[in-house]
Amino acid sequence: MCAASLSLEDTGSIWHPSHHEFGCGGDFRIQTMDFNLSREQTDIQKAAQEFARGEFNPELVLEYDRKQEFPLPVWKKACELGFAGLHYPEEYGGQGLGILENALVAESFCRQDSGMGCALALSDFGSEIILQNGTGNQKKKILESLAAGKGLMTLAWMEEGYSPRTFSTTAKRRDGGFLIEGRKSYVPLAELSRFFLVLCQAGDEEEGQTALLLVGDIQGKDVSVRREKLGMRMVPMNDVSFSVQVPAENLICGEREGGQALESFLNAIRIECGAMGVGIAQGALDRAIEYSKRREQFGRPIGAFEVIRNRLSDMFMSVVMARHILYHAALSMDQGKPEQRLILMTKRAACRAALDVADSALQIHGGYGYMTEGQIEHFYRDAKALDLFTESGSRQRSLLAEEITSWRS
Amino acid sequence: MEILKYSEEHRKFREKLRGFFDKEVIPHADEWERSGMVPRSLWRRMGEEGFLCMHVGREYGGAGADFLYSVIVTEELARTRQTGLAAPLHSDVVVPYIGSFGSEELKRKYLPGCVSGKIVTAIAMTEPDAGSDLASMRTSAVQDGDSVVLNGEKIFISNGIHCDLLVIAARDAAVEDPYHGIDLYLVEAGTAGFEKGKRLSKMGWHSQDTAELLFRDCRIPTTNRLGSKGDGFLMLMEKLQQERLMCSIIAVAAAENILSTTMAFCREKRDFGRVISRSQEVQFRLVEMATEVRLGRTFVDKLIADHMEGKAIVVEASMAKYWTTDMVMKVADRSLELHGNCGCCEEYPVARAWRDARVMSIFAGTNEIMKGIAAKFMGL
Secondary structure: OOHHHOOHHHHOHHHOOOOOOEEOOOOOEEOOOOOOOOHHHHHHHHHHHHHHHHHOOHHHHHHHHHHOOOOHHHHHHHHHOOOOOOOOOHHHOOOOOOHHHHHHHHHHHHHHOHHHHHHHHOOEOOHHHHHHHOOHHHHHHHHHHHHHOOOOEEEEOOOOOOOOOOOOOEEEEEOOEEEEEEEEEEEEOOOOOOEEEEEEEOOOOOOOEEEEEEEOOOOOEEEEEEEOEOOOOOOOEEEEEEEEEEEHHHEEOOOOOHHHHHHHHHHHHHHHHHHHHHHHHHHHHHHHHHHHHHOEEOOEEHHHOHHHHHHHHHHHHHHHHHHHHHHHHHHHHHOOOOOHHHHHHHHHHHHHHHHHHHHHHHHHHHHHHHEHHHOHHHHHHHHHHHHHOOOOHHHHHHHHHHHHHOOOO | OOOOOOOHHHHHHHHHHHHHHHHHOHHHHHHHHHHOOOOHHHHHHHHHOOOOOOOOOHHHOOOOOOHHHHHHHHHHHOOOOOOOOOHHHHHHHHHHHHHHHOOHHHHHHHHHHHHHOOOOEEEEOOEOOEOOOHHHOOOEEEEEOOEEEEEEEEEEEOOOOOOOEEEEEEEOOOOOOOOOOEEEEEEEOOOOOEEEEEEOOEOOOOOOOOEEEEEEEEEEEHHHEEOOOOOHHHHHHHHHHHHHHHHHHHHHHHHHHHHHHHHHHHHHOEEOOEEHHHOHHHHHHHHHHHHHHHHHHHHHHHHHHHHHOOOOOHHHHHHHHHHHHHHHHHHHHHHHHHHHHHHHEOOOHHHHHHHHHHHHHOOOOOHHHHHHHHHHHOOO
């Protein structure tokens, strides 16, 4: 059996239990908890998995990783088939589906390949802010393009020595519009993005943050340093400096409302990264299981050794726990009752699973695991990069601590 | 009281070595990481300066120096941010096979070159289907008159491209017992039938020329055999103790280096408007890391002392190899976390250190094998 032939049912089976109702028989049934994906959801999962198997050619993957390039042709194809903007309303070019469905796609993509999966999942980085806060016109213009594969999007918010309350990049009112001045760091896909959302300090006096949109190549937006990366190499990151005048209609949400928009964006990205992490973990597990059955040492498959078997069990457990948190968190958002505690746990739990499982998978692969052609080492690097991406686990832990103690530090 | 007694000469040697690395290695490390190899001239320079095979006797061109000189070179190399100059592998893993088991003729022929850097060595044990299960190797050595004919494939061989002289482990198919059918031979690069394959691309150790080596009817003189016929496995078992110890020395030195880099970063950089090291969480983490590094240092220094006294440290060396290599990875991993977003950028030294550290729990016998050996010798 090779990795590519593994079906979702092999290891994802806890989401397909044979009993569809919990209960003790008779009339007494508890139906408030349903752990099953719907038929439509499993179809989406399957379609994403099939697409990824067909398009994420293993050699192509290694080449993009080596060149540190975004896989434009693969992304275009994914958009054509409707995998982008799954959760945008249909009137804006989306499928009108939920965050959970979106997560299922990201998970399936990352399961097939961590690098390609992360790249595709982040191709509309920041679009959540438009989706939640944009005007009808803005949504139409931007989301439709993103879903159709006509452009990538990014959000520039982090800065070197970043503090969440005060950015050094400012947007001051000038000539009926805004003047953006400053420098942002770690901006994903900055060199390729058509839509560029910039989060700025509203004025000189620390009065909240303003989100402004830049479209296309604009004079005064200077994409400079490109960072060589440890992982997630198909998502290049740049530093970007700004000295740009933008018209007032490019304001997203109200002036000084960017900070709130950022917080809700962060919730969305926690789910997205959670899905990526679960996918990476599952993909690494698939490969570890497959390899430990195939690789023979001391006259038997290494999967027959007790420590390897138990390690595979631990890996499986990590994946399932992270997936439970992810699906529950995503579902709570789709149901309009976001469970903030779960959302705060999602990225951390998934990244930890991805890292631990990929680490174990690499160890099980031995010397081959350390080689590029072994494929597993980039899962491991991507897991680490994902953990470090956008916000570290420590921020989520401190926010979670606030939630559970009702006490701000 | 210091566990290891470094003399004034040792200290001077370390200083001289550091000066050499600062000038001729560290400034080029990034370039070599990109090109995938260190220049050949670097090996010669190391030899000229007396930094290779210091333990080799004066009669063969060496310095007859004690093991602490090897420790010094190994530790200082951990600061250089490159892995291509695998001097400990050459000096302290491969060449000792020649020194201990080679005939007088072989020693006279090869050791002076190993010391001068004219000859770079490698050792080939691992095969595509024989990794942890070393005894299952299939590369064959068939006696034919005065020569031995080698056939087979070796993989993941460090110094594989640079090597001029290879110690190869091969099997005599006529001997049934896998543990008595293995012999070690010296093969010169350029011998007909010995082909160096492609340089392998890896997660880390980018400047290290790890390669596949192929043998097709490669004919060498029988006199190139090391030791007595059938003793190959025993020789490996004897020498692997020092190899495992070298891994532990590298691991601890690398961990110390990563820790000091991370401490400096946390003292200097700000996150959420506050110097990172002012966070209680960060402080506790760094203290935990420093504690583990100290534990590793103490353990390894003690083993170095024991090893120099000629004590059998099979169990301890296996423990140290597994524990220190796991430890350095943990330290590297936490260090990346403390670097936050910067950790993902290759311009910060911890990113490379993290990639490089990961192989250490795999090479020179996986950590699973280390635990298996320890368990066996502990009578479990």
